[in-house]
Amino acid sequence: MPRRHLLxxxxxxxxxxxxxxPLLDRPLGSHHELCTALVLIxxxxxxxxGFVHHHGAPAITFSSKADLIPPGYTDAPGxxxxxxxxxxxxxxxxxxxxxxxxxxGAEPSALGLQLFNLLFHLLTAVALYLIVRELLLKDSxxxxxxxxxxxYLFMPAPxxxxxxxxxxxxxxxxxxxxHILVVLRMYKSNDRGWRWPLLAGLTLFITTCISWPGxxxxxxxxxxxxxxxxxxxxxxxxxxxxxxxxxxxxxxxxTAWRWLQVVDADGLIAYFTGRFADRxxxxxxxxxxxxxxxxVNYRTGYLPVIAGVIAVLLVRREALRKASARWPLFLALAGxxxxxxxxxxxxxxxHDFAALKGGVLLCVIGGVGLATLKGRWKTAGLVATCLxxxxxxxxxxxxxxxxxxxxxxQEEQGLYIAKSAATDEMIFTNGFTSEPQVQWCAKRTLFxxxxxxxxxxxxxxxxxxxxxxxxxxxxxxxxxxxxxEAP
Numbered sequence: 001m002p003r004r005h006l007l008x009x010x011x012x013x014x015x016x017x018x019x020x021x022p023l024l025d026r027p028l029g030s031h032h033e034l035c036t037a038l039v040l041i042x043x044x045x046x047x048x049x050g051f052v053h054h055h056g057a058p059a060i061t062f063s064s065k066a067d068l069i070p071p072g073y074t075d076a077p078g079x080x081x082x083x084x085x086x087x088x089x090x091x092x093x094x095x096x097x098x099x100x101x102x103x104x105g106a107e108p109s110a111l112g113l114q115l116f117n118l119l120f121h122l123l124t125a126v127a128l129y130l131i132v133r134e135l136l137l138k139d140s141x142x143x144x145x146x147x148x149x150x151x152y153l154f155m156p157a158p159x160x161x162x163x164x165x166x167x168x169x170x171x172x173x174x175x176x177x178x179h180i181l182v183v184l185r186m187y188k189s190n191d192r193g194w195r196w197p198l199l200a201g202l203t204l205f206i207t208t209c210i211s212w213p214g215x216x217x218x219x220x221x222x223x224x225x226x227x228x229x230x231x232x233x234x235x236x237x238x239x240x241x242x243x244x245x246x247x248x249x250x251x252x253x254x255t256a257w258r259w260l261q262v263v264d265a266d267g268l269i270a271y272f273t274g275r276f277a278d279r280x281x282x283x284x285x286x287x288x289x290x291x292x293x294x295x296v297n298y299r300t301g302y303l304p305v306i307a308g309v310i311a312v313l314l315v316r317r318e319a320l321r322k323a324s325a326r327w328p329l330f331l332a333l334a335g336x337x338x339x340x341x342x343x344x345x346x347x348x349x350x351h352d353f354a355a356l357k358g359g360v361l362l363c364v365i366g367g368v369g370l371a372t373l374k375g376r377w378k379t380a381g382l383v384a385t386c387l388x389x390x391x392x393x394x395x396x397x398x399x400x401x402x403x404x405x406x407x408x409x410q411e412e413q414g415l416y417i418a419k420s421a422a423t424d425e426m427i428f429t430n431g432f433t434s435e436p437q438v439q440w441c442a443k444r445t446l447f448x449x450x451x452x453x454x455x456x457x458x459x460x461x462x463x464x465x466x467x468x469x470x471x472x473x474x475x476x477x478x479x480x481x482x483x484x485e486a487p
Contacts, residue, residue: 001129005146009129013122016153019390020118020163022399025111028437029407031160031397032353035167036110037436038086043098043108044443051098055261057085058094060436066426067445070461077271080262087263088275089168090255092209097166113166120174121162125149127177132364134184135324144323147382148367154386155363156393157301157356164397170353172211177360179203179217180333183224187329192236201243208251212345213357216337218248224332279348290346297355300396304388305359305366308381312369319372320365334361413477414441417470420479426467428455452482459484 001009028037042058049063061069061084068082078085097116101108132145152158161170182203186196200221208214222244229237259268281287298306312320321327338357342349349355370381401407413434418441421427427446434446449455452469459467459482470479 001126001133001145005129008146009125009149012150012153013125016121016159017118019154019393020159022402023164023397024114026402027408027411028110028440029401029410032165032167032351034436035165035170035353036113037440039094039097039166040108040110040113040440041436042086042094043101043113044440046094046098047101047108054083054085056091056095056258057087057262058091059083060086061439061445062443064423066424066462066464068462069445069447070458070463072461073447073458077263077267077274085259085262087259087268087271089211090209090251091258092206093166093168093171093211114163117162117164117166117171120171121153121158124158124162124174124177125152127181128152128360128363128367131177131181131184131330131360132367134181134188135326135330135364135368137322137324142371143378144368144371146367147370147378148364150382150386151305151363151367151370151389152359154389155302155305155359156389156396157353158359159389159393160397161353161356165353167353168211169213170356172207172213173356173360175203175207175210176213176217176337176357179207179214180330180360183221183333184326184329186240188326192234194239197236197239197243200240201247204244204247205251208248209254213337213341214251215248216340216344217333218244219340220332220336223336224329279345281344281346287346290350293350294342294346294354297349297352298358300352300392301355302359302362303392304385305362308366308370308385309362312366312372316369316372320369323368323372330364331361334364410435410437411441414438416477417442417444417446420470421468422466424464424466425481426455426459426462426464428458428467428469430455430469430471432472455482456484 028034038058038060041060041062045054045059045062049059053063057080061067063083069079069084070082074084076084078087097108097113100116101112106112126149129145129149132148136142136144162173179200182196182199186200189196204214204218204221206214207217222241225237225240225244228234229241256268263271324330338361341357342354345354366385370378370385372378373381398404414437417427417438421442421444427442427444428449429446430449430451433448439446447455447458449458449469455467455469459465465483467482468479469482470477
């Protein structure tokens with residue numbers, strides 16, 4: 001990367017930080033910040049109880065006597081010794097911030113997790129820069145790599161999900177882009193030994209250890225290598241086939257080994273069967289509803305760059321095509337895993353962070369396309385697209401939300417519960433289910449009940465003497481204390 005491009009990229013990243021600064025370290029509120037809260041609960045439990053105590057599994061409830069889930073409260077397959085574990089994703093996205101907090105000796109915090117997330121946003125933008133460099137036929141001085149990286153810094157979805165919200169299915173983006181870069185370089189290299197296939201397998205292993213798009217990337221690479229081997233019979237393609245299988249297979253085996261420490265094989269199968277029923281392609285109200293929501297997700301996450309891509313395809317399609325002879329390979333690497341993710345997990349794609357994965361494809365095409373414009377039009381197009389992206393980002397995430405009661409009520413509830421409840425009291429929410437943000441701020445397990453008698457039954461099942469029941473009174477919480485016996 002030329003030094004001037006690096007300086008421009010760092011300046012753009014600094015500006016993107018200033019765009020997000022008013023929203024960092026605010027009370028965890030809406031727009032999927034529940035994901036951040038869940039991860040923080042996991043990290044807090046690992047730090048407080050010990051990583052080994054939880055067998056390296058993500059504990060999303062707390063483990064003091066009054067916080068243990070009593071028999072009969074839930075039959076969730078992720079329950080082990082009174083603690084509920086969230087096993088939907090592989091473990092690496094939890095392990096890395098835990099390692100960071102452990103090394104620094106800092107308590108897990110929203111700001112610490114957000115800064116960790118922001119660092120990887122920069123690294124992912126660098127990867128996009130390098131990907132475009134691999135795609136271009138010539139002209140190392142082209143602005144296309146810089147344009148693609150800058151677009152990814154300023155679109156609404158990356159601005160939010162590489163900042164305030166942290167979870168495996170968003171963090172996986174950071175490893176997947178480097179896998180794409182490795183495969184592009186592998187097929188450009190004349191090296192026919194094991195070095196590049198091993199590196200491709202390693203990046204697949206890391207990506208799959210974060211989340212399931214690594215599996216789709218492995219299937220894509222396997223399909224590409226199988227097709228090329230069928231046409232050429234080159235031994236190198238067999239090496240790539242093997243490493244695609246090993247990279248994904250080892251990651252899935254490692255994940256299964258980690259999770260089997262807290263559930264048995266039948267429980268793990270039941271867990272994933274249930275999760276796929278909730279997230280897969282069987283949609284009760286019809287697939288069309290999920291597809292429409294997915295389109296809305298791309299609109300809210302990438303509308304400015306989508307508009308730019310459409311414009312470029314209309315007026316500069318030939319120049320875009322001539323910019324690289326490697327478009328088919330890139331489109332397969334950056335497009336097929338996203339397509340499989342959306343199709344196979346169609347209900348899950350209704351979450352707007354699912355569209356984050358499409359940003360690699362959109363920003364690369366948009367960046368290369370804008371760079372084909374003549375004169376100052378290219379820079380003007382980039383600035384306009386990024387500016388609209390920032391404005392659209394603020395439309396979804398209001399800049400003045402730090403003290404807005406719409407975004408602070410979860411913290412207020414959590415702190416009120418923490419202040420009101422004694423450590424030996426079970427905590428119940430009567431008639432409503434608390435958000436993970438509330439449980440994070442309370443640092444307690446909150447049990448939903450539909451009446452005082454159910455609360456007393458759970459007290460007896462838990463063996464606890466006392467409990468406290470919170471009810472909603474308009475926008476406020478009120479509470480009363482109970483014991484095992486009815487008055």
